[in-house]
Amino acid sequence: MNEILGYGEDAFTLWALKKRISEILDKLNDHSSQSDCLIFFRPSFGRSGGKGSAQFGEFDSILASSKNIYLIETKWDNFSENENDEIILNNEQVLRHKIFSWYYMNWDARQSPDWRKFVNALQDDFIRNFPDRKIAPPKSLLAQNLEFVLKKLKEHFEDISFAYKEPKNVLIYFYNKNKSKEIEKIISRDVIFKVINIDYSQYVLGNFIRLD
Numbered sequence: 260m261n262e263i264l265g266y267g268e269d270a271f272t273l274w275a276l277k278k279r280i281s282e283i284l285d286k287l288n289d290h291s292s293q294s295d296c297l298i299f300f301r302p303s304f305g306r307s308g309g310k311g312s313a314q315f316g317e318f319d320s321i322l323a324s325s326k327n328i329y330l331i332e333t334k335w336d337n338f339s340e341n342e343n344d345e346i347i348l349n350n351e352q353v354l355r356h357k358i359f360s361w362y363y364m365n366w367d368a369r370q371s372p373d374w375r376k377f378v379n380a381l382q383d384d385f386i387r388n389f390p391d392r393k394i395a396p397p398k399s400l401l402a403q404n405l406e407f408v409l410k411k412l413k414e415h416f417e418d419i420s421f422a423y424k425e426p427k428n429v430l431i432y433f434y435n436k437n438k439s440k441e442i443e444k445i446i447s448r449d450v451i452f453k454v455i456n457i458d459y460s461q462y463v464l465g466n467f468i469r470l471d
């Protein structure tokens with residue numbers, strides 16, 4: 260078997276999704292089976308955009324268990340000593356969570372079988388919630404990606420009631436316990452994040468993480 264080694268925050272994220280899902284679920288107090296999870300790695304919804312843009316960036320991951328959906332950001336200590344116990348998320352990161360949650364809670368394939376119908380019905384509400392942004396235009400790559408992800412997430416739940424629960428926001432912090440503190444607090448305006456700390460110190464080879 261080939262040996263696959265990765266470096267950096269994205270590599271740690273992929274490693275955690277492949278090797279540490281049980282730990283993540285446990286820290287979320289979610290008793291779902293790992294085999295029941297649907298995972299998107301780095302799902303893209305365009306660049307982070309800006310005023311007048313429909314694009315709102317990428318999550319590091321979206322994890323759907325048998326009971327919840329988790330919108331995940333990841334950070335790491337960059338192999339350096341970190342004495343801070345809090346992380347400040349920028350406005351674009353926080354807005355990404357709010358925008359995707361709006362799409363998830365409002366999109367229903369049964370009521371809006373195509374994206375154009377969805378836009379016509381709900382673009383006024385979108386603008387009220389996000390006055391500096393645009394709703395994803397029909398036939399755009401962003402709309403295609405959103406519709407695919409939303410459909411997969413909604414179809415994931417055997418119990419339909421779980422498909423209409425608002426997604427939860429999570430930040431995973433990768434750190435070396437011999438150098439860095441755990442993160443205890445996320446400063447993120449009006450969005451609440453659950454913090455999960457994962458110690459990578461015993462899993463790295465040099466400064467690389469094994470992905471195979």
